[in-house]
Amino acid sequence: MTAHRNLHIENSRRSRNARPLSLPALAATVLLSLAAAVSLTACQNVATYVQPSLVRVIDASYSAPAIDVSVENQQLGANLGLGSITAYGTVTAEGAATVSVAPVGSTSALVSTTASLLAGQQHTVFLTDNGATPASYNLTILTDQLTPAPNGQSAFRFLNQALKAGAVDVYLVPSGATLANTVPIVTNLAAGAVSAYISFPSQSVTMVITPTGVTTSKYSSPVIALYGGEVRTVLILDTKLTTNPPVNAILTDDAD
Helix, strand or coil, rough: HHHHHHHHHHHHCCCHCCCCHHHHHHHHHHHHHHHHHHHHHHHHHHCCCCCCCCEEEEEEECCCCCCCEEEEEEEEEEEEEEEEEEEEECCCCCCEEEEEECCCCCCCCCCCEEEECCCCCCEEEEEEEEECCCCEEEEEEEECCCCCCCCCCEEEEEECCCCCCCEEEEEEEEECCCCCCCCCCCEEECCCEEEEEEEEEEEEEEEEECCCCCCCCCCEHHHHHECCCCEEEEEEEEECCCCCCCCCEEEEEECC
């Protein structure tokens, strides 16, 4: 009983002798608490961050008017026409995003689709004509290669929308070589078809496109200098005002 009373007396003395925190010490304590709270909030924000999706537009429709393209009401391209290829834009990654193509300034869509736009990935909104029905269109979402090709390699993908020319062979003729002694990188690519990405050793090349099975040049590009890592998409279109050459090719960057 005496020991208990003594302990109570000692605690009372300590309580009376304890000094309140000074203002500087109190301020430091508050600042430490705020810093801890901010740090926790920052950690939570990083943990919940979702990478956007990178999306561009390729207009390969011969019959569509000038168009605007949007994803979830966010405009990606404006006043686009045949052969237009936009830069990549960022959109919120969605499992079921609405992609809409409309005449310039209109809210009535020519065509729309629902697409899975993946976080941290690249996609192309690809508009083409639906040959089976006049004034109707196909809207395809392509998944693009995001990472550069391996060291010493380049990778090309081909979109054949040369509907009049039909199926084509594509050659990448190295500098100093001829078409006759070059093997085509892709053969019999049908009108409307999309090839996979095809890798090859990087060097300076001339792209030559011919009708399938023909070894006479119908289209030749300027020299394309490749140093390694390049990833490219090639859009092949009918030429509208000339038959010589019958096709044209537009090269666009996917990755480097």
